[in-house]
Amino acid sequence: MTASLPRGWFVAMAVGAAAATTAVARNAIAAGRARGNLADEQAALRRVATLVARGCTPSDVFAAVAKELGRLFGAETAFVARLTTNPDANAEPYGTIVGSYHRSATPTPPGTTLPLSDTIDAGAPVRVGGEITAPVVVGSRVWGVTVVRSPEAFPPGAESRVADFVLLIAMAISNSEAVERGARLGNVQEALRRIAVLIANGEAPERVFAAITSEVLHHFGDGGSVRLLRFEPDGDTVTLVAHQGTPRPHVETGQPFTMARPRGGIVETVRRTGRAARVEDFRALAGAEAIVREGLISAVGIPVYVTGRLWGLIAIGSAKGPLPVDLESRMTQFTGLVATAVADAQSRAELIDSRARIVAASDETRRCIERDLHDGVQQSLVAVALRLQTGGGGDEVAGAAADLMAAIDQLRELSHGIHPAVLSRSGLTPALRALGRRSPLPMKMDLRIDGRLPTPVEVGAYYVVSEVLTNAAKHAHASAVGVEAETMDGVLTVRVRDDGVGGADPALGSGLLGLKDRIEALGGTFEVLSPLGEGTTVVCHVPI
Structure with missing residues (x-):
């Protein structure tokens, strides 16, 4: 006999099964x-x-x-x-x-x-x-x-x-x-090539500088301004060399940049440290009120060095805000081109000036020879000719002979001034020793020269010593002179020192400038060290 289950049990089971089915369905x-x-x-x-x-x-x-x-x-x-x-x-x-x-x-x-x-x-x-x-x-x-x-x-x-x-x-x-960096790099390289072509073609520095500032503005300026500034030798003046962009500077190109230059600004920081400088916000910089009124908020300055000397800087300004943090490194190639353009322009200018000085010196030398011949030897020979034409006796002939010997002595002195005979016959070492014997000042020599040298080198070195010795006696108020000359590794080095007043400067048009031209024409170098009160030292190196 089977036991019957409570009726409620079936209901409960049905409800539970329905709930489980609903949960499974919901989870599914x-x-x-x-x-x-x-x-x-x-x-x-x-x-x-x-x-x-x-x-x-x-x-x-x-x-x-x-x-x-x-x-x-x-x-x-x-x-x-x-x-x-x-x-x-x-x-x-x-x-x-x-x-x-x-x-x-x-x-x-x-x-x-x-x-x-x-x-x-x-x-x-x-x-x-x-x-x-x-x-x-x-x-x-x-x-x-x-x-x-x-x-x-x-x-x-x-x-x-x-x-x-x-x-x-x-x-x-x-x-x-x-991709953008690659494209920018390609564009910058193309800009550098354009500027390099201008330099190679010998374009005027003004055009090269204008092209450089224009390219820098295009690639790095962010709609601001780019200025190329040059530090002048007086230690204070700064000249605006080139400019592109806005705002425009308050002076024209080629004029002194007279705007206030706060010590913490880019110009004075570059001049003082020789390194790149930046100002993130001129509004927070004391003394920069004029720069803010001009419309600039921030700027970066990158120094330009020419032959190891701080020449100036490229200044990039922005009216929007801080410039990119890597701008200084990205600008290195452009500052290098500025240096190349400046050095090239200076070399060409110095070459032109040197050629002009050589021509002028040659003309002056010819005039001096002409004058010496006309006023000296020529007059003596005319006098001898007149005495012989008179047909005088023995005394007249003897006098004419004496006059001829005097004219020969004049010619000898004149030729000695043009080119000393001992230099041609015996070489540089005997010629310098002969120069020392005739020197009005005590002269100590240390000569280590191996044999004969090429004639242009011997002549150039001789005139360096001769001219410096003359300057020491006439202008430097020196009491002694020292001369050193040696050949080593295919180079002749000549060093002349005096203990005079110093202050000699070839740029002032002294005879030292002619010596510089002569030595550089031989492919050598010529250097003058002459601090005031400490004497003068002239050093030249000439390849042989």
């Missing part, structure tokens, strides 16, 4: 939705990754990311914004929208600026209420943010899913910046 639906969401997310990531791999423009990637995130989360708004530099460091950060998605009919278009949350510095996506903010980090800098806003609660793990899309944004930006 949720799992299906999760699988569907995961598939949707992976498909969205693939679509964006494909755009990045194809090298699409960042703006296309930004728009795609905003659209995919908006649809994936059913968001009201999703956008990508680039962080914009704020001149006021204390103000809240703000950005410019570069890609957006809006479910409403009134979207916020790209180019719109808006304040950003302080959470951009968090380094990872942050959820605050119905908004997820994820910083876009490119390299080591925060480039901008991706924001997703939804009136509904985000599912668990939404932050990490947004971060996956942000990584693709960062990759697209990095790729684009690498």
